[in-house]
Amino acid sequence: MTADSLPSDTGVAATAAEASWVQGELIRSLMRTQRSTQLLALTLIPLFVVLLWSDASRLGLLLWAGVTASVALARFWVIGVYQREVAPAGAEAHLAFLRRYRIAWPVTGALWGMSTLLFFERAPLADQFICWMVLAGLGMFSINSLSSHLPTMRHYLDTLAITALVVIAWRVGMDLRFSGPNQHGWMMLLLVIFWQVVRHAGLRLHLTHRRNFELQYRNNQLIESLTRQTQAALEAIEIKNRFLASAAHDIRQPVHALGLYADWLGSEPEMVHELAPKIVESTKAVNALFDSLFDLVRLDTGKIKLKIEELRLDKLLHDLELHYRPLAEAKGLEFRLHVVPGTVTSDPILLQRIVGNLISNAVKYTQKGGILVAARRTRHGPRIEIWDTGVGITPAHQREIFREFFKVPSHAGTEEGFGLGLYIVARLSNILGHPLQFASRPGRGTVFRLLVQPTDAQAAAERAASPIVDSAAREPAALVSGR
Known part of the structure; x- marks a missing residue:
């Protein structure tokens, strides 16, 4: 199941616009944590070097440290590109950015997974324990730093765990010829269990992030809709006010004319043939105005009756x-x-x-x-x-x-x-x-x-x-x- 196909528990089907906006916000949330993540990585690299200096191959250790630090610095450059060019942009720009640079996270996971080559069954147990704790901490830390975008977190965790498992299997099978202690099998099993637990915890946290952004989107849509309706209501009130002023003027003319014709007819009844057509015209004008009003009321209230x-x-x-x-x-x-x-x-x-x-x-x-x-x-x-x-x-x-x-x-x-x-x-x-x-x-x-x-x-x-x-x-x- 991909991140885009995850079910939504909010009870409302997501539109394409909503899904795109939510994806963009998830990527935005992901990128907000990356600077602190890289600072942590740069801090842990010297710790590994100092811890394993007397136990591991110094050439291999320095090579690993140099490549890992270079990747971390490259990711700082990627973060700078994001902040300059992508952060102010919309969802499509965020999606395109992540498609372009998504390889950075699995590469980092592979490098940290390969660190097991330096310490597994090469360093004292105490040092191995510290190194395993560091790797476990990186896996746990990825839940908070990467879970907002589920594919990125999974790519990082899967690469980290699979690389470590492959190194252990190679070391046990090829170098030690299965002659090591029995706990190697248990260690691999515990690593698999830990990997799946972290994966599941990341999924749950991701769903929480997604629901929050879905609710935020729908709340924003609701606010915009209410704002538009309020504005429409205010405009309607303004229009009705103008209408009342116009109606008072427009109706007054034919009604006033009717009053004049009636007074005139009362004082000079012999002019009935001349005044009658004028009275009829004024009456028609009033009727036409009221017909328009009735049509408007029926339209605005949705009470038009159709006979197709x-x-x-x-x-x-x-x-x-x-x-x-x-x-x-x-x-x-x-x-x-x-x-x-x-x-x-x-x-x-x-x-x-x-x-x-x-x-x-x-x-x-x-x-x-x-x-x-x-x-x-x-x-x-x-x-x-x-x-x-x-x-x-x-x-x-x-x-x-x-x-x-x-x-x-x-x-x-x-x-x-x-x-x-x-x-x-x-x-x-x-x-x-x-x-x-x-x-x-x-x-x-x-x-x-x-x-x-x-x-x-x-x-x-x-x-x-x-x-x-x-x-x-x-x-x-x-x-x-x-x-």
Whole structure:
């Protein structure tokens, strides 16, 4: 079993991002102990030399001491590379660093294991005992210094123990011809037992390190999530406050007009034919504002009711034509409709709401020229296009127009409504799974393209039930190239 495949006892499946972060932190924890480890190694090397000077081969002893000290100094250099280049970096840099320099730990373990060549059955028992205690201490010390990264600890311990066992076996079998005391076999057995005990203790400590970092990662994620939600709540409060101020102003106008018309009609009833249309228009304006508010409440609370079915696209567009053609012609605009027969799978009411809002916007922001509503076949499915020759949208505002309560400054027509039309369009198109794109050139006009792909009823219901929608998911792509 590798370190990456170790089970997690926290009860939550680790994501790839979490696993990578935890691995990086384990390596960071490993490297924090390495300077003190190398200082200890450099201290023990002279102790071995002094202890074995009169018993071991001095050439072999000096050679071992020189190579071991060189490796320890090389590891100081590796630590310097880590601190300069890797310590401030992320998990991937830590993983790459350890892959590059992981050989340093087994090499060190092999050198200390080879020290048994110098003292085993060559030095007095008291000196051998001290040397064995030093090696045992190095094995125990590796639990604290290396267990944060389990493969590194295992490579070091395995190399140390296997090298020592091989040296003992060689010494007993080849040099002594099995003529030594019986305790050699027991010594090898005790070494194997000690090796496995240390290995198991290192595994348990490693799991503790891993769980701590997993909890730290998840706590950080939770804190970040709570921070984002708090920020979103504060922004929502700010938006609602701006909305209330805007709503008070926008609703006051038609309601005030209704009051004036009613007073006027009471004092001069003979003007009923002139005032009645104005009263009707003001009433429609109030109803439209409240319709937008009700749509917003249903979207934000996830209470949109869906009825996904097959519907005729040409009939839907002809029904919208009956409503919006008179409005366009009343402004002196040409209204053209181009449809192709066929059916689509969607919610008829919500789809009509999307296209209706887009046509209404086109009429509102077009002062001369005309409106074209077209249904076309594409290889991805039917596409509805709404073209206008209106004021267009500047690049600076092309993402903002899909935010709630946003009104493009200085646009004729923005004094009406709450700035919710395109926000509702974007939300509904996201719920139904109908990608929406647009292109616009200031002073030349705008085109919105709605790709009516078949709506998946279950996925749409899940999106509709979610009161919070990622802004990136609900903002259509702004195709700012000219038409």
